[in-house]
Amino acid sequence: xxxxxxxxxxxxxxxxxxxxxxxxxxxxxxxxxxxxxxxxxxxxxxxxxxxxxxxxxxxxxxxxxxxxxxxxxxxxxxxxxxxxxxxxxxxxxxxxxxxxxxxxxxxxxxxxxxxxxxxxxxxxxxxxxxxxxxx
Numbered sequence: 001x002x003x004x005x006x007x008x009x010x011x012x013x014x015x016x017x018x019x020x021x022x023x024x025x026x027x028x029x030x031x032x033x034x035x036x037x038x039x040x041x042x043x044x045x046x047x048x049x050x051x052x053x054x055x056x057x058x059x060x061x062x063x064x065x066x067x068x069x070x071x072x073x074x075x076x077x078x079x080x081x082x083x084x085x086x087x088x089x090x091x092x093x094x095x096x097x098x099x100x101x102x103x104x105x106x107x108x109x110x111x112x113x114x115x116x117x118x119x120x121x122x123x124x125x126x127x128x129x130x131x132x133x134x135x
Contacts, residue, residue: 002033002074004096006107007043009127014048014065015056022127027072029134035100036073039092044069076100084119087112097122106130 003026012019026032047053048062057065082094090113097105097119105124107113113124 001031001104002035002100002102003104003106003130004035004040004093004100004102004122006093006105006109006113007040007047008108009106010044010065010069011047011053012108014061015053019127022131025131025134034073035076035096035102036069037076037078037092037096037100039078040096041066041069074100082119085112085116094119094122104130 005023005026009019009023013023014020026034045066048057048065054062076096076099078092078095078099080095080098082091082098084094085091087109090109093105093107093113096102102122105113105119105122106127107124108126114126116124118124
Protein backbone atom coordinates (compact mmCIF):
# COMPACT_ATOMS: atom_id res chain seq x y z
CA UNK A 1 0.00 0.00 0.00
CA UNK A 2 1.43 3.36 -1.05
CA UNK A 3 0.67 6.33 1.19
CA UNK A 4 1.65 9.95 1.75
CA UNK A 5 1.87 11.60 5.15
CA UNK A 6 1.21 15.34 5.21
CA UNK A 7 3.72 17.57 7.01
CA UNK A 8 1.36 18.01 9.96
CA UNK A 9 1.48 14.25 10.64
CA UNK A 10 5.28 14.28 10.85
CA UNK A 11 5.33 17.38 13.04
CA UNK A 12 2.75 15.93 15.43
CA UNK A 13 4.95 12.85 15.79
CA UNK A 14 7.87 15.06 16.78
CA UNK A 15 6.04 16.75 19.63
CA UNK A 16 3.61 14.07 20.83
CA UNK A 17 4.50 10.60 22.11
CA UNK A 18 1.06 9.27 21.12
CA UNK A 19 1.42 10.61 17.57
CA UNK A 20 4.93 9.15 17.39
CA UNK A 21 3.60 5.72 18.36
CA UNK A 22 0.92 6.00 15.70
CA UNK A 23 3.50 6.99 13.09
CA UNK A 24 5.71 4.06 14.10
CA UNK A 25 2.77 1.75 13.53
CA UNK A 26 2.80 2.86 9.90
CA UNK A 27 6.55 2.64 9.40
CA UNK A 28 6.71 -0.76 11.11
CA UNK A 29 4.12 -2.22 8.73
CA UNK A 30 5.92 -3.98 5.85
CA UNK A 31 2.82 -3.72 3.65
CA UNK A 32 3.03 0.09 3.66
CA UNK A 33 5.33 2.21 1.52
CA UNK A 34 5.46 5.85 2.59
CA UNK A 35 6.08 8.19 -0.33
CA UNK A 36 7.90 11.49 -0.12
CA UNK A 37 9.01 14.19 -2.56
CA UNK A 38 11.81 16.72 -2.23
CA UNK A 39 9.28 19.52 -1.74
CA UNK A 40 7.57 17.68 1.12
CA UNK A 41 10.92 16.91 2.73
CA UNK A 42 11.89 20.56 2.41
CA UNK A 43 8.61 21.67 3.98
CA UNK A 44 9.11 19.30 6.93
CA UNK A 45 12.65 20.59 7.38
CA UNK A 46 11.49 24.22 7.28
CA UNK A 47 8.62 23.68 9.72
CA UNK A 48 10.92 21.96 12.24
CA UNK A 49 12.98 25.16 12.34
CA UNK A 50 10.03 27.33 13.38
CA UNK A 51 10.38 28.50 17.00
CA UNK A 52 7.07 26.98 18.11
CA UNK A 53 8.28 23.57 16.88
CA UNK A 54 12.04 23.77 17.42
CA UNK A 55 11.56 24.34 21.16
CA UNK A 56 10.48 20.69 21.44
CA UNK A 57 13.64 19.16 19.98
CA UNK A 58 17.38 19.51 19.91
CA UNK A 59 19.30 20.07 16.72
CA UNK A 60 20.50 16.46 16.76
CA UNK A 61 16.93 15.17 17.25
CA UNK A 62 15.80 17.26 14.29
CA UNK A 63 18.65 15.97 12.13
CA UNK A 64 17.93 12.37 13.18
CA UNK A 65 14.25 12.80 12.35
CA UNK A 66 14.97 14.14 8.85
CA UNK A 67 17.46 11.29 8.33
CA UNK A 68 14.82 8.78 9.49
CA UNK A 69 12.34 10.12 6.93
CA UNK A 70 14.91 9.99 4.12
CA UNK A 71 15.85 6.42 5.02
CA UNK A 72 12.33 5.05 5.48
CA UNK A 73 10.40 6.77 2.70
CA UNK A 74 10.42 6.18 -1.03
CA UNK A 75 11.49 9.34 -2.83
CA UNK A 76 9.22 10.11 -5.79
CA UNK A 77 10.16 12.48 -8.58
CA UNK A 78 7.12 14.68 -9.13
CA UNK A 79 6.47 16.07 -12.60
CA UNK A 80 2.70 16.56 -12.59
CA UNK A 81 1.17 19.97 -12.05
CA UNK A 82 -2.06 19.87 -10.08
CA UNK A 83 -4.34 22.81 -9.26
CA UNK A 84 -7.22 21.20 -7.40
CA UNK A 85 -6.90 21.99 -3.70
CA UNK A 86 -8.69 25.00 -2.23
CA UNK A 87 -5.27 25.77 -0.70
CA UNK A 88 -2.73 26.02 -3.55
CA UNK A 89 0.05 25.23 -1.05
CA UNK A 90 -1.36 21.68 -0.84
CA UNK A 91 -1.38 21.01 -4.59
CA UNK A 92 2.13 19.53 -4.48
CA UNK A 93 0.79 16.75 -2.23
CA UNK A 94 -1.84 15.90 -4.80
CA UNK A 95 0.82 15.91 -7.53
CA UNK A 96 2.86 13.52 -5.39
CA UNK A 97 -0.22 11.34 -4.93
CA UNK A 98 -0.74 11.23 -8.69
CA UNK A 99 2.87 10.57 -9.68
CA UNK A 100 3.50 8.18 -6.80
CA UNK A 101 0.23 6.31 -7.35
CA UNK A 102 -0.67 6.69 -3.69
CA UNK A 103 -3.70 4.92 -2.35
CA UNK A 104 -3.98 7.25 0.66
CA UNK A 105 -3.00 10.78 1.57
CA UNK A 106 -3.07 11.10 5.34
CA UNK A 107 -3.50 14.57 6.79
CA UNK A 108 -4.60 16.44 9.87
CA UNK A 109 -5.69 19.36 7.68
CA UNK A 110 -9.30 19.71 8.84
CA UNK A 111 -10.21 21.81 5.84
CA UNK A 112 -9.12 21.92 2.23
CA UNK A 113 -7.51 18.49 1.71
CA UNK A 114 -9.96 16.49 3.82
CA UNK A 115 -12.84 18.32 2.16
CA UNK A 116 -11.73 16.83 -1.17
CA UNK A 117 -12.09 13.28 0.26
CA UNK A 118 -10.32 11.85 -2.78
CA UNK A 119 -8.17 12.85 -5.71
CA UNK A 120 -8.07 10.47 -8.66
CA UNK A 121 -7.41 7.06 -7.04
CA UNK A 122 -6.09 8.53 -3.77
CA UNK A 123 -8.33 8.58 -0.70
CA UNK A 124 -7.71 11.55 1.61
CA UNK A 125 -8.17 10.60 5.26
CA UNK A 126 -7.13 11.45 8.80
CA UNK A 127 -4.49 9.42 10.58
CA UNK A 128 -7.13 7.97 12.91
CA UNK A 129 -9.28 6.85 9.98
CA UNK A 130 -6.28 5.31 8.21
CA UNK A 131 -5.15 3.39 11.28
CA UNK A 132 -8.65 1.96 11.67
CA UNK A 133 -8.27 0.43 8.19
CA UNK A 134 -5.20 -1.54 9.22
CA UNK A 135 -5.49 -5.09 10.57
